[in-house]
């Protein structure tokens with residue numbers, strides 16, 4: 170038997186330590202928490218995807234009375250980017266959230282499993298790592314890629 174330890178490299182940064190383009194993406198994700206339609210959970214999530222052509226595509230969670238027809242912020246942004254700019258590579262991603270008290274989460278928000286898998290598809294299409302910024306009040310986590318968020322991911326390619 171061989172034991173394999175998988176580690177996830179995470180950099181915990183302050184807002185000031187981010188690059189200019191990262192700060193713009195974080196600002197957009199934070200702004201889009203106000204675009205959430207979350208009357209059931211009252212959990213407001215914003216996402217922003219920076220594309221290689223310089224465009225930023227934002228998203229916010231959209232809930233629905235017919236659970237589980239609603240969609241997370243990350244997938245809203247991800248599919249909007251794919252629809253608006255087909256074939257354009259993803260460059261970086263930021264996600265922010267405000268909890269039921271309306272305040273930004275102190276600890277960085279982390280995407281759900283389904284969003285990780287969806288985003289991974291677009292990282293694969295990009296052909297290179299797409300860094301992810303998980304935004305919190307007290308820290309911003311930078312991960313080097315979507316794949317690092319989803320170890321042992323499902324893939325059809327061997």
Ligand code: THU
Nearest residue numbers: 210212214230241242279280281
């Ligand atoms: N949600 C997101 O938008 N992104 C995540 O990564 C986790 C959860 C949304 C889904 C639902 O509208 C609300 O947050 C509570 O789960």
